[in-house]
Structures are given as structure tokens and as C-alpha cells.
Amino acid sequence: MHEIKRFEFLLEAATPIAHHSEVHGNSAVAFRRKIRMPDGAWAQVACVTSDTMRHACREAIAYAFLDAAGLLADPSLSEAALRLLFAGGMITGRGDASTIKLDTYREMCDLVPSLSLLGGCAGNRVIPGRLVVEDALLVCAESKHLLPKWIVDHVGQFDTSRAHMELEQRVRMDPTLDPGKRKLLSAGAASDAENRLLQSEAAHDTDIATAREATKSTMLPRTFERVASGSLFSWGVEATLYNDLDVDVFSTTVAAMLANARVGGKRGTGHGLLRAIMAKGVAVSAPADRLHPMDTTDLAAKTGTMFRSHVQARAARIKEFLATVNA
Amino acid sequence: MTPLRITARLDGPISLRDGSLRLDGLLAWAVAQRDQLPPPGFGELADIEIPVTKEPCGRFHLCSFATPKFDQHELRYVNRKFPLAEAQAMGATKFRRILLSAGPTKSYRLPSEVAWAERDEVEWFAMGDADAIRDLLTLVRYLGHKRSTGRGRVREWAVDPYESWGDGFPVVRDGKPLRALPADWPGLEDPPLAYATITFPYWMHSREQLCAVPG
Numbered sequence: 001m002h003e004i005k006r007f008e009f010l011l012e013a014a015t016p017i018a019h020h021s022e023v024h025g026n027s028a029v030a031f032r033r034k035i036r037m038p039d040g041a042w043a044q045v046a047c048v049t050s051d052t053m054r055h056a057c058r059e060a061i062a063y064a065f066l067d068a069a070g071l072l073a074d075p076s077l078s079e080a081a082l083r084l085l086f087a088g089g090m091i092t093g094r095g096d097a098s099t100i101k102l103d104t105y106r107e108m109c110d111l112v113p114s115l116s117l118l119g120g121c122a123g124n125r126v127i128p129g130r131l132v133v134e135d136a137l138l139v140c141a142e143s144k145h146l147l148p149k150w151i152v153d154h155v156g157q158f159d160t161s162r163a164h165m166e167l168e169q170r171v172r173m174d175p176t177l178d179p180g181k182r183k184l185l186s187a188g189a190a191s192d193a194e195n196r197l198l199q200s201e202a203a204h205d206t207d208i209a210t211a212r213e214a215t216k217s218t219m220l221p222r223t224f225e226r227v228a229s230g231s232l233f234s235w236g237v238e239a240t241l242y243n244d245l246d247v248d249v250f251s252t253t254v255a256a257m258l259a260n261a262r263v264g265g266k267r268g269t270g271h272g273l274l275r276a277i278m279a280k281g282v283a284v285s286a287p288a289d290r291l292h293p294m295d296t297t298d299l300a301a302k303t304g305t306m307f308r309s310h311v312q313a314r315a316a317r318i319k320e321f322l323a324t325v326n327a
Numbered sequence: 328m329t330p331l332r333i334t335a336r337l338d339g340p341i342s343l344r345d346g347s348l349r350l351d352g353l354l355a356w357a358v359a360q361r362d363q364l365p366p367p368g369f370g371e372l373a374d375i376e377i378p379v380t381k382e383p384c385g386r387f388h389l390c391s392f393a394t395p396k397f398d399q400h401e402l403r404y405v406n407r408k409f410p411l412a413e414a415q416a417m418g419a420t421k422f423r424r425i426l427l428s429a430g431p432t433k434s435y436r437l438p439s440e441v442a443w444a445e446r447d448e449v450e451w452f453a454m455g456d457a458d459a460i461r462d463l464l465t466l467v468r469y470l471g472h473k474r475s476t477g478r479g480r481v482r483e484w485a486v487d488p489y490e491s492w493g494d495g496f497p498v499v500r501d502g503k504p505l506r507a508l509p510a511d512w513p514g515l516e517d518p519p520l521a522y523a524t525i526t527f528p529y530w531m532h533s534r535e536q537l538c539a540v541p542g
Contacts, residue, residue: 002361004468021404034340034401036443042399050476051405059410066417075417079432082418086410090431102370119475125368132469134477146338236477238468242363 005247006238007254008148010155010278011136011261016166017227018271019048019264028224028265030165033135035142043142045161046227047135048263048274053235054118054133056263060256061114061249062086064304068311069318081322084112089121089327111314111321113249113307117239122327130240131250136263136274138164139232147234150280155232164231168224174217226271233274245310251303328380330496332489333451333460335393335470340401340441341449341479342472347392347541349506350451351377352527353470357463367528375527378459382498387526390453391497391505394541397442405473408434441478452489452497452505461486507538515539 020028032044062085066072083089109116119129137143139151141158175181176193185193196215203211239250261274311318333350354377364373379388409432414425425432449470461484470479495514498506502516507523518539524531525538
């Protein structure tokens with residue numbers, strides 16, 4: 001068996017997406033991708049980066065793997081095992097990197113089937129992955145020409161990338177400004193807080209910049225861009241698959257990730273929830289291109305059986321492997 | 328075996344570490360994928376046959392490197408963080424200290440450039456079997472560096488017969504090398520010289536030799 005399988009998803013931002021590329025002063029800027037327009041002009045379109053989506057896939061299958069192996073109940077993973085499962089491992093410089101026996105490689109892929117799909121470093125060698133994860137690109141007027149036709153047909157109406165963006169401001173409150181909360185302070189701390197407030201008022205009256213800076217409160221106003229909830233994203237993921245277990249691991253990875261897809265920052269305030277609303281599966285290297293619709297709500301329920309039983313059957317060896325792995 | 332022009336039409340930007348792409352390397356990779364060969368380093372390197380003519384001495388295949396011109400660039404960053412939350416929740420008791428500024432648990436942010444090829448096309452010339460090359464190239468869906476994150480996506484491949492420009496096709500044109508060639512290769516006119524690997528696997532630097540290289 002040799003098949004390249006591709007899933008295409010139409011994702012919806014169930015909550016606003018606060019996925020930032022950098023921070024200028026107190027302003028966080030949303031991730032954008034440069035796009036060449038059909039007329040040769042250039043545009044910047046918001047996206048969830050492929051690195052983020054790929055990491056979410058790796059994290060989701062790592063949890064599924066630990067759960068199937070019975071290691072989530074009493075986890076005691078080594079640093080190397082954590083790094084291997086959740087970050088793909090690293091070349092540690094320990095051990096022989098010149099040649100690793102083929103049997104060792106096969107055993108590694110057998111024990112951690114997601115490793116052969118996602119790739120990683122173990123035994124001081126790089127294992128190339130077979131999974132390609134693309135950016136989740138905002139569905140908008142600028143990206144329309146890059147979207148799969150079925151998404152263009154489904155969405156119908158397109159607005160500009162700018163229209164999907166919001167600029168939010170938040171302030172971290174200074175509890176010492178609240179008289180009620182100041183009553184909770186010890187006598188010394190309350191006195192310090194009162195003095196600082198008095199000095200702050202005096203500095204404000206005299207309008208001396210250095211004194212104002214020295215006595216200002218710890219309130220932190222900051223702004224951040226976010227993609228509005230309800231915005232749509234087009235996302236593609238594909239893998240080269242060699243056997244039925246590969247197929248199941250691939251489906252399980254994508255399904256586990258989409259079952260609770262949180263991306264970007266500010267998750268503590270509910271940001272970043274993505275929901276798959278439509279999907280298509282394509283077998284690219286099969287005799288003919290097959291494009292068939294998928295029920296995204298059933299994806300998680302119908303997959304993972306083979307993956308789970310495969311991992312369960314090797315649970316003891318997996319525990320031993322993770323305890324000794326060099327990654 | 329016929330003269331061919333091979334074109335990859337891209338769907339977006341590509342990352343190239345040294346500015347060129349080797350067709351023979353791509354075809355060898357496709358054969359390795361098709362035949363499910365183990366990754367390099369796990370056992371002995373396999374001999375891989377590709378449907379491109381070899382030069383008379385058999386040192387390399389008669390196909391050019393693609394050295395696309397770019398008309399836009401973008402700087403991106405690759406972030407890598409140690410899984411701190413998981414370490415706190417699932418780490419073993421003897422795993423007590425996580426140093427984020429140095430050592431194996433260090434976080435990093437690496438710059439990585441992508442670029443858009445002119446007309447979104449990458450082009451090679453070769454002497455080879457068009458149908459066999461076309462079959463193998465269907466397995467090559469992404470080109471360049473960081474393909475795992477969707478860079479260098481190929482929209483379509485075109486493998487077309489091409490009228491040879493005569494002497495030197497497909498590796499020398501107007502006295503300039505279109506790929507790494509032995510320095511004494513006939514037809515070269517004062518080419519730039521550099522240490523390079525002359526055939527795949529190109530990452531094997533121990534095989535480097537003084538070559539005429541594309542300027």
C-alpha cells in the first residue's frame with residue numbers, strides 16, 4: 001500500500017482567535033501571511049500558522065497514545081520521553097549517530113506509531129515525518145483564489161481580511177487602587193500603598209514625568225488583535241500512508257486534534273476554539289482523484305480503534321521504551 | 328530517453344537553503360517513498376535508480392538544477408518550546424529542574440525565510456523517460472525546506488518534450504553549468520568553482536569534490 005491522503009477542512013472560529021506573531025510595546029499583532037493576488041498585487045491575510053496546527057496534532061496524538069498505553073493515570077515521564085512525544089525529540093549528542101540498526105527503527109515506529117507519521121528525533125537520529133500540515137488560512141476576498149473550490153462554493157460571500165479583525169483592549173487592574181481590597185493588607189503594606197497613592201497624586205499635580213513614572217500604578221492596559229468569532233478558515237493536512245495502521249493513526253491524529261482544537265493565546269479567557277464544520281477527503285495518489293465529503297462529527301467516533309488496540313497490546317514495552325529513550 | 332523540460336507550478340512560497348533544487352534528488356526521494364525505503368542513517372544507503380540518463384562515466388545524471396529567481400521574500404520565525412505544562416503535570420519525580428534559557432530544554436525562535444518564485448514556476452531540463460518521471464513526480468507534493476508545514480506546495484507538474492539547445496544540453500548552456508559538474512566538463516567557459524556533491528544524496532558532504540557550479 002502506498003497512498004497520499006489529504007483532508008481539507010472548513011473551520012469556524014467558535015470563539016475569537018488571538019494568535020499573535022509579535023508584540024510592539026503593549027500591542028500584540030495577529031499572525032498574517034503574505035499572499036500573491038491573481039493580478040500580481042500582494043495582500044496580508046490572517047492565519048493560524050501551520051506550526052501551530054502541526055503542534056496541536058502532535059499534542060493530540062501524544063495524549064491519545066498515553067491514554068491508550070494506560071500511562072495517563074500515573075504519568076512519570078522522563079525529560080526525553082516528554083520531549084519526544086510533545087516536541088518531536090532532539091539530537092542529544094549521546095549515543096552513536098552514524099548508523100542505527102533497521103530493527104531498532106522498526107521497533108521505534110511499532111511502539112510509537114505516531115513517530116513515523118509526524119517524524120522526530122530518537123536514538124540520536126532524525127526520523128523524517130510523512131505528515132504535511134498547512135496554514136489554516138482565513139477565508140476572505142484576498143485568499144479566495146487559493147481556496148479549494150468546494151469551500152468557495154459553500155461560502156458564497158467574501159469580505160476583506162481587515163473586516164475579520166478586531167482590536168481589543170484589556171487592563172490588568174491594580175488591586176491597591178480599591179479601598180476595599182486595601183483593607184486586606186497588613187498595616188505596613190497598607191501604609192506603603194497609601195503613601196504611593198499620595199506620591200502619585202502629588203506627581204500628577206506637579207507634572208514631573210520622572211516622578212509620575214516612579215509612582216504610577218501597576219495597571220497594565222494593552223491592546224491585541226484578534227480574528228472575530230464566526231470567521232472561517234481553510235485548512236489542509238496530508239500524509240503518505242503505507243499500511244492500515246498508518247491510515248488509522250492519521251485519522252486519529254486529525255480527529256483528536258479537532259475534537260478540542262484550541263489555538264493561539266488567551267485561552268484562559270476562552271479564545272482560540274476552532275470547530276470543523278465541513279470536510280473533504282482526497283486520495284491523491286490513488287488511480288483517480290477521489291473527493292468525498294466527510295462527517296466531521298463522526299470522525300472521532302469511527303477512528304482510532306486500530307491505533308488504540310495496537311498501543312494497548314504493546315503497553316508494557318512502550319513503558320520500558322519511554323523510560324530509556326534518548327531523545 | 329528524450330530531452331525534457333520539467334516545470335513545477337507552485338501554490339505559494341518556498342524555502343530553499345542554498346537557492347537551488349536538484350531534480351535527480353527529488354526523483355530519488357520519490358523512489359525511496361514509493362519503495363518505502365528506511366530513512367538515511369537507519370542501515371546502509373540503498374542504490375536508487377531514476378529514469379534519467381547518466382553521463383557516459385556514470386558519475387551523475389543528465390539533469391539541471393533549478394535555480395529560480397524570486398520576486399518577493401518574507402521572514403518567518405520557527406518557535407520551539409519545551410512542553411512545560413506537560414512536564415509539570417506528567418514529569419517523573421526525579422525530573423526537578425527545567426532550564427528554559429540553556430541546555431536541552433531551551434526555547435528558541437529561529438528566523439526562516441520564504442520566497443515567491445517568478446511566475447510561481449520552478450524549471451529543470453533533463454534527458455529522460457517522460458512517463459516514468461511524470462509518475463514519480465506525482466509523489467512530490469511539496470518542494471524545498473520545511474515541507475512538513477506546507478511550504479513549497481506544488482499545484483501541478485508539467486513534463487514536456489523540449490527541443491535541445493544543442494551542445495551541453497541539459498547541463499551546460501552558453502558555457503555556464505546548470506548543475507554541479509566536474510571542473511573539466513567539456514563546454515564550460517570559466518565557471519565558478521566550489522566544493523559540491525555531484526550526485527544524490529546531496530546532503531552527504533563527505534562526497535564533496537571541486538566542481539563547476541551554477542553562478
